[in-house]
Amino acid sequence: MEVCGTHTVSAFRSGVRSVLPEGYRLISGPGCPVCVTSQGQIDGAVALADVPDAIVLTYGDMLRVPGSNGSLADARARGRDVRVVTSAMEAPDIALASPGRQVVFLAAGFETTAPATAAMLSEAAGRGLRNLSILCLHKRTPPAVRALLEDAALGIDALILPGHVCVILGHAPFLFISEQYERPCVIAGFSAESMLLGVLDLTIQRARGETALHSVYPDAVKSEGNRKATELMDRAFVPCDSVWRGLGKISSSGMRLAPSLKDFDAELRFGVSPGEPPEPRGCRCGDVLRGRITPPECPLFRTTCTPAAPVGPCMVSSEGTCGAYFRFYKGGTVAWEIS
């Protein structure tokens, strides 16, 4: 399984599956932050967009994720002020330039984006910005991987670990995979070559009967990770239980604001509390995220669930497994022999 959505897209774009020998099956895991954001959290974000005079800042691919009452893109089409940003650090400037309005940053993503949110909050606190808050949607990767490995029905022999997350966390938080669950794992980069090198490493480990954590991405990933980033995160957030779309509630897999930063909590400031509406009927995103089925095995795939009108989260993001399958799996074939 490749845990990370960026690996999923890279594999499709470069045709990695088509060059793997027979007997290999690459399963796409839950590593797309947009995909696993729960419907209740999207409802919370849309509710914040409906607050009079609010400006909601979001990473781009959150826009289309469907909640129970539509998506942020729908809110924007209704005239709500929803803006796409590529960095948390844009939020303080927008807040400063918008006196009299409330700016809410949708802080989504794994350990890759959480340090930037933490740094931004520290700057916002320093500048005394009172019209800025965040809806904290950040999630922690290792507990989700552990939850997957606890699932007895899961048929995963080895894991390709998320390279970007490992840049921040280093090796230690993932050692349980090889040590407790006895699965070989490898930290790989995002080029096709790096992914294939990762698959080769896993193959050799398996052939030798080894289970270890290896890295084929040493240029970017230090074994101790990025201390500065983890310290920032640890100061700003405390772990909490969190609902992953398709996977349900996973213990300690979320982040909420540390008590010292609770003034920045949009849920408290605006009295918005994400509920947990039931997941859409027939949607098998949970099974897709667990690697139990491939998207074409879901009855909704390409019939009622398309990127234009996604039912489940995996269809929404360009990195979602179903979205990737939709774009790259066509006419009953992922690819064909090209001379």
Next chain:
Amino acid sequence: MGDFLTLGHGSGGRLTNDLVRRITSVFPAPETPSAFEDCAYLPDGYAMTLDGFTVSPRVFPGGDIGKLSICGSVNDLAVRGVRPEWIAMGLILEEGIAEEEVIGYMRSAALVCKELGITLTCGDTKVVPHGAADGVFITTCATGRRETARNLGMHALRPGDHLILSRSYGRHGATIAAQRFDLDVPGLASDCAPLWEPARALLDIGGLRCMRDCTRGGTGTVLCEWAEGAGVGIEIREDDLPRDPDVLSVCDILGFDPLYLACEGCMIVAVSAEDADTVLSRLAQFAPCSGAADIGVVTEGHPGLVGMRTHIGGHRVVDMPVGEILPRIC
């Protein structure tokens, strides 16, 4: 949901395609359909096209909305073998914009018109209240006369035809994205340029089938429209695509696929196998087409689909993008 238009309906991919079909279905079908071609052939050798321009930012490396508004329409004529001769322009201006800024865009537009010998024949100027438009919207209608009797269009595609891409792709989209998301990429500029001269140079080539400028939706969308519209298969080779490292770096950061990024001065030419080299050598005489490359072929197999042989020797399907192209989280 579904009752309101979102920005995805304007991004040039599948949603746009479907919306245009629904809109045009209200009208009776024309006697000479040019459905989903870049311009319409009219009686007596005339041809016509129309395009609306909204771009943010309005000034970008390599051009501005004025230059864009002429190149966009002119290129739609050029790729069907039509010499652009007259242009009509509609301006919608937002209250509060500086007149000098508007005049600046008109100077850029006039420069392209002068270069190609195009006359501005008529126009319309409206000023709307603050907030009713985003600065400047320009619509241009270009007309001209055909310089070839052949009916250039995707219906002419045949298995075995070669596909020539006139330059590295995705530059306009990458430039605009870099500006919008504050990425500093020195040397990256839009490819915005008129294509009439290079297109004209190909018109007497016997094996010329059709041409298309890859605008909104990018190269990938054009290939998909051809495969679906003509009921043929298309296969391209990633290693032969003329790729630009600056475009790729923007794509890496934002998670975009360069195949779907807009171009404004790049076209795909379909030509018989025996005339492919002639197309390449003729294009090489024009600076904007100096990077032209033979990127793939039309096939009989897998009609309606576009496939790509990837750099690592793998294969993938190239599909039309759906909805707004959005930067990813990480």
